[in-house]
Amino acid sequence: MTDSIDQSVRFVSVPDYIPTITGLYADGFTMCVDLTAVDYLLHTNRNVPSGVVAQRFEVVVNLLSMAKRERIRLRLQVAEGESVPSLFDIHPSTEAMEREVFDMFGIVFDGHPDLTRILMPEDWDGHPLRKDYAQGRIPVQFKGAAS
Amino acid sequence: MTSTAITSAGAATSEGGQELQSRTDVSQKALMREAGAVLRMSESDAAAMADVATDVGEDQSMIINMGPQHPSTHGVLRLMLELQGETVLRCKPVIGYLHTGMEKTGESLTYMQGGTNVTRMDYLSPLNNELVFSMATEKLLGIDGEIPERAQWMRMLLSELNRMSSHLLFMATNGMDLGAVSMMLYGWREREEVLRFFQKVTGLRMNHNFIRPGGVAADLPAGWRDDVLSLLDMLPDRLAEYEVLMTGQPIWRERLQGVGVITQSEAIALAATGPILRSTGVAWDLRKDMPYLKYRDVEFDVVVGVHGDAYDRYAIRLQEIRESMRIVRQILDKMPLGDYRIQNKKVTPPPRGRIDESMEALIHHFKIFTEGFKVPEGEAYVAIESPRGEIGCYIASDGSSVPYRMHVRAPSFVNVQCLPHMMRGGLVADAVAVISSIDPVLGEVDR
Numbered sequence: 095m096t097d098s099i100d101q102s103v104r105f106v107s108v109p110d111y112i113p114t115i116t117g118l119y120a121d122g123f124t125m126c127v128d129l130t131a132v133d134y135l136l137h138t139n140r141n142v143p144s145g146v147v148a149q150r151f152e153v154v155v156n157l158l159s160m161a162k163r164e165r166i167r168l169r170l171q172v173a174e175g176e177s178v179p180s181l182f183d184i185h186p187s188t189e190a191m192e193r194e195v196f197d198m199f200g201i202v203f204d205g206h207p208d209l210t211r212i213l214m215p216e217d218w219d220g221h222p223l224r225k226d227y228a229q230g231r232i233p234v235q236f237k238g239a240a241s
Numbered sequence: 242m243t244s245t246a247i248t249s250a251g252a253a254t255s256e257g258g259q260e261l262q263s264r265t266d267v268s269q270k271a272l273m274r275e276a277g278a279v280l281r282m283s284e285s286d287a288a289a290m291a292d293v294a295t296d297v298g299e300d301q302s303m304i305i306n307m308g309p310q311h312p313s314t315h316g317v318l319r320l321m322l323e324l325q326g327e328t329v330l331r332c333k334p335v336i337g338y339l340h341t342g343m344e345k346t347g348e349s350l351t352y353m354q355g356g357t358n359v360t361r362m363d364y365l366s367p368l369n370n371e372l373v374f375s376m377a378t379e380k381l382l383g384i385d386g387e388i389p390e391r392a393q394w395m396r397m398l399l400s401e402l403n404r405m406s407s408h409l410l411f412m413a414t415n416g417m418d419l420g421a422v423s424m425m426l427y428g429w430r431e432r433e434e435v436l437r438f439f440q441k442v443t444g445l446r447m448n449h450n451f452i453r454p455g456g457v458a459a460d461l462p463a464g465w466r467d468d469v470l471s472l473l474d475m476l477p478d479r480l481a482e483y484e485v486l487m488t489g490q491p492i493w494r495e496r497l498q499g500v501g502v503i504t505q506s507e508a509i510a511l512a513a514t515g516p517i518l519r520s521t522g523v524a525w526d527l528r529k530d531m532p533y534l535k536y537r538d539v540e541f542d543v544v545v546g547v548h549g550d551a552y553d554r555y556a557i558r559l560q561e562i563r564e565s566m567r568i569v570r571q572i573l574d575k576m577p578l579g580d581y582r583i584q585n586k587k588v589t590p591p592p593r594g595r596i597d598e599s600m601e602a603l604i605h606h607f608k609i610f611t612e613g614f615k616v617p618e619g620e621a622y623v624a625i626e627s628p629r630g631e632i633g634c635y636i637a638s639d640g641s642s643v644p645y646r647m648h649v650r651a652p653s654f655v656n657v658q659c660l661p662h663m664m665r666g667g668l669v670a671d672a673v674a675v676i677s678s679i680d681p682v683l684g685e686v687d688r
Contacts, residue, residue: 099380099381099383099619099621101621101622124509124510125509125512126512127512127514127624127631127633127650128622128633128635128648128650130635130648130650132620132637132645132646133646136639136645137639137645140639154620154622154635154648156622156633156635156650160509160523160525160530163530163531165622165624167622185510185512186510186511186658187510187511187512187513187655187658189658190654190655190657190658191655194654198344208258210258210259211259211337212259212336212337213336213337213340213687213688214337214340215337216258216259222342222345223344223345223646
């Protein structure tokens, strides 16, 4: 999955994640429009550019430069259990987005000020958007109610 | 406030870390973060933050819940407010009450069915959701340059009418939240006229699933032009009435001006888009700055504000209805004849009549409606301007007929983050005005 379809995409790994974002910020990519993730559990040996080691998770960051009217997308490879530095200090807009990714994929963001579940209840088991979390497999969990 | 549960500061809450923590449990650094010190404000601004009390004793403040069942929270938005008297010291939106796992559901629906799912996210502008989903799918299919002209103009017509209906509803709810209850009736009445047109075109008032990958589901019905024209003839007078009822009224201005102020740098740092960003004076509109469909071929202005307050956001939306009407008039002049969907057998189901006479048509019909069409491997992000800001759709495809991952960048989800910064130091009575001015749609916040 390397096709970017005339959109600029950059692959990064966890160590050069923050430097890349900082560099892009200085280049005018001042708005972090979106941050999400994909669980490539079923495609761990997908095609990525040479030099990039494909991992199970990909955190996808969409940056926007309003001055240049350009978008750039970062695809950060994250192994299972690996934590990612939070972008909160550079892009405060990622607060809710990183919480959502944590909630849905269980990816931990180091340095996030308030890393709690955002959409699911606090005591929920599992991370629903992971590919090994099948739909309908887990009985409905509601606080204090029979399930 | 009808449904507020009062907990004294310091009492343990049942939701754990999701809730607003009591002041005694929060470090000074975290308090400053909540106060917005991270937003790269100037030193003088940061110093000014200090005059909203930070050394509040445990017995001087209380945390109350506003919502999730509260008429002014536009659904099930729950705000936890820390109050000192009537002043809001801190605020935390707690969301997720309407979470139905739509992104997960999207992974099991074919690209053909996906529209029924995304259209229910932002239920006040369903056509924009369908549009962005369809555009992302078309990008992956590589047919985004081949969509017939008429389909594109129809999409634009529906998208702009949807912007009008959404903003008209904002007028209604904003009026209601601030006590102009008659405005609620007028806003809903005018919106209903737009929805009546949608019903005629798509068969449904909401959740249309009308814009689909490859084009739109059906051609415009006979007499559509007259319907749109009567809509356009009716609305200017009604909008003028709104101006009389609200814009110039001293009470209205008092309630909104200077309330919920956000600065340019804050709005950009928080990735706020749409009327919130424009109210701070940033003329950023994807229709203008990163044009899609045929927005290059129509003339319209991007409405911006100056103060970044709730009044500007109200005024911007009111004026955007007029700009949308201007666009719709141009669309009426320029609407070409031709196909309303792409003639690509792999994507578009064959016409009903062909099924009886052509074996191949029957096979295509069967394949498309049972297993759907396959989309090549790849991933794409497409963004358009919805009434609430940038709505984006990120699809990762693994070559099958369902998206491997379908993510919607919901403008309301991101815009709700502005609430704590807009409310800080304001009055609890203004909280209602601030929520209303964000115009969140909770279906989209929680997805």
